[in-house]
Amino acid sequence: MLKDVRGAVRAATIVTVVGPSGAGKSTLLALCNLMQTPDAGEVWVWEREVRQWPLRALRRRVGLVMQQPVMLPGTVYDNLAAAARLHGEPEPDGRALLDLVGLPWDLLPRPAAELSGGQKQRIALARTLANRPDILLLDEATSALDRASAAVVEALVVRLVRERGMTVLWVTHDLAQARRISDEMWLVVDGRVVEQGPTAAFFDGPQTEWGRRFLLGQADLGQTGTEGDAGR
Amino acid sequence: MSLWALAMTLAFVAAAMALSIWQRLGLEKDMVVAAVRATVQLLAIGYVLKFVFHVDHAALTAAMVLLMSVVAADNASRRGQGLAGRFWRVWVAVMATEIATQGFLLAARVIPPEPAYVIPISGMIIGNAMVASALFLNRLRGEAQARRDEMTVLLSLGATPRQASRAVVKAAVKASMIPTIDSTKTMGLVQLPGMMTGQIIAGADPIKAVRYQLLIVFALIASAAITTMVLGALTYGRLFNQHQQPVV
Numbered sequence: 453m454l455k456d457v458r459g460a461v462r463a464a465t466i467v468t469v470v471g472p473s474g475a476g477k478s479t480l481l482a483l484c485n486l487m488q489t490p491d492a493g494e495v496w497v498w499e500r501e502v503r504q505w506p507l508r509a510l511r512r513r514v515g516l517v518m519q520q521p522v523m524l525p526g527t528v529y530d531n532l533a534a535a536a537r538l539h540g541e542p543e544p545d546g547r548a549l550l551d552l553v554g555l556p557w558d559l560l561p562r563p564a565a566e567l568s569g570g571q572k573q574r575i576a577l578a579r580t581l582a583n584r585p586d587i588l589l590l591d592e593a594t595s596a597l598d599r600a601s602a603a604v605v606e607a608l609v610v611r612l613v614r615e616r617g618m619t620v621l622w623v624t625h626d627l628a629q630a631r632r633i634s635d636e637m638w639l640v641v642d643g644r645v646v647e648q649g650p651t652a653a654f655f656d657g658p659q660t661e662w663g664r665r666f667l668l669g670q671a672d673l674g675q676t677g678t679e680g681d682a683g684r
Numbered sequence: 685m686s687l688w689a690l691a692m693t694l695a696f697v698a699a700a701m702a703l704s705i706w707q708r709l710g711l712e713k714d715m716v717v718a719a720v721r722a723t724v725q726l727l728a729i730g731y732v733l734k735f736v737f738h739v740d741h742a743a744l745t746a747a748m749v750l751l752m753s754v755v756a757a758d759n760a761s762r763r764g765q766g767l768a769g770r771f772w773r774v775w776v777a778v779m780a781t782e783i784a785t786q787g788f789l790l791a792a793r794v795i796p797p798e799p800a801y802v803i804p805i806s807g808m809i810i811g812n813a814m815v816a817s818a819l820f821l822n823r824l825r826g827e828a829q830a831r832r833d834e835m836t837v838l839l840s841l842g843a844t845p846r847q848a849s850r851a852v853v854k855a856a857v858k859a860s861m862i863p864t865i866d867s868t869k870t871m872g873l874v875q876l877p878g879m880m881t882g883q884i885i886a887g888a889d890p891i892k893a894v895r896y897q898l899l900i901v902f903a904l905i906a907s908a909a910i911t912t913m914v915l916g917a918l919t920y921g922r923l924f925n926q927h928q929q930p931v932v
Contacts, residue, residue: 486928489925489929503927507928508844511840512841515841520833522833522834522836524834524837525834534837535841538847579841580840583841583842
């Protein structure tokens, strides 16, 4: 699905990945913690190619929040404590994790399956954060949230980047969100990263026809020429 | 029972065939094949058993048990398509069950080390292990497909394949043990078990027959548990590829 992808993400920054549906954005994230394996090419995380990492260590340090917030069986707390239990570590402070994502404490004993879509999304994020990853892969992590809840998550992620030095690769369809939070943007079209650069520059003057048409909201980006700078 | 009396029982097959023809089920040919196969197989095993009992040698008894386990593994491993290496995994699970249960019965001197005891009881243990294995393999794949997202979440949190598939294996073990447990619950109320019935018809004291039947029932519960747990431990890894991604 992905072809000729080349790019680096600087530590302690937020990179948003945008592009039309089916462009390969989720695949790009899944390659970073080896939930999918590249057919060709390499994906490096710090000093090692992902296939050279001990998998448990890689997936702890590179946390993934999936597009569909799948809840594990049990209560909200069981979900938040899942990572600690897997690794035989002390149970986390459930209230503190709920505070992080702006959810009330009384959710802790509730069956996770009964939550709303937006609550599940935030629990999925808190569950991943409980693992204390250094890199966070977010796949449409606020798509089911209202504006206020999304703002809580955005502020949290920005704070984690500034305070903990976390690195974030965030797939989003929300261009306003991308503009608010990211240091850099990658535009993925038909499996290729057709434009990448500082967020401000992308919005002020995209370098490619794809970029221009994407900002204008045109859906048929796959029909645009074969060269990234076509139509310049 | 005389051969003439036995031949008379073919009337049952004829009746079933007549019903099949009447209702146009198209099962007549299968019924003839099944009746012929059952007759030939049972007569053959009858003569083989007569020979083995007569020779009364441990190696021959072991060979019989081995043969039964291979046939059982071959049959059960036809389930669970897509799981590579099923045959030997099922065979190991079946043999582990046979060795554990039969070993206990012999070591505790519950039954004498004679082919007339070891072979029929092994047949029941291995047969039950075969059914449990087939159910397990069938269920494992379905559970893994139904819980794929859950396994993916666990793996992405750093779970090992064993941890990620624990709930899947547990559900498959439970599902494959239920028939054995349920049939045990209704034993004597709904059905009189085959071995006990056979002993009683052959003239044995019903109380003595019940004791042997209980021995078998308890062994079968252990057999289902051991088989499915061993098979679970041997097969969960096949649900993932080398990069610990779900493959079912």
